[in-house]
Amino acid sequence: MFYGDIMFSFVNIFIVIVFLIVFGSILVAIISGIKKNAKNNAAPVLTVPAQVVSKRTEVRGDHSHTWYYSTFEVESGDRMEFSMPGEEYGLLAEQDLGLLTFQGTRYKSFNRQR
Structure with missing residues (x-):
């Protein structure tokens, strides 16, 4: 039972980390695009x-x-x-x-x- 609990926790943490990396990458790309567009509009x-x-x-x-x-x-x-x-x-x-x-x-x- 103890080994199963550790693996379950590890899998949950891994899934959360992957989700945060993917979501963070998408957010950075969106913000970067908005900044580039604003800079071009001001030029x-x-x-x-x-x-x-x-x-x-x-x-x-x-x-x-x-x-x-x-x-x-x-x-x-x-x-x-x-x-x-x-x-x-x-x-x-x-x-x-x-x-x-x-x-x-x-x-x-x-x-x-x-």
């Missing part, structure tokens, strides 16, 4: 000359969703990578020059110069 919308220097995709969820990213280089030499809709990603080519509009870490648009 000015900027439009700067830029060049597309690279493009990449990331597939998540066993090929169920694809995320699209493009890296832009501005006149100062700084590079910024933004997530963007697939429709706009498909229209960009590396070395394209144009005007990049963004707000914080949020991509708004890219208008190619002709």
Whole structure:
């Protein structure tokens, strides 16, 4: 009986610890997303000359969703990578020059110069 009581207590404690870790991780992710969104909303919308220097995709969820990213280089030499809709990603080519509009870490648009 004594061994069974110890195992029962251990299992209960283990379940509570796992629950707290999972719940805590979800809470941290939610708070982080809210903070990032608030910071982006407070940032000015900027439009700067830029060049597309690279493009990449990331597939998540066993090929169920694809995320699209493009890296832009501005006149100062700084590079910024933004997530963007697939429709706009498909229209960009590396070395394209144009005007990049963004707000914080949020991509708004890219208008190619002709």
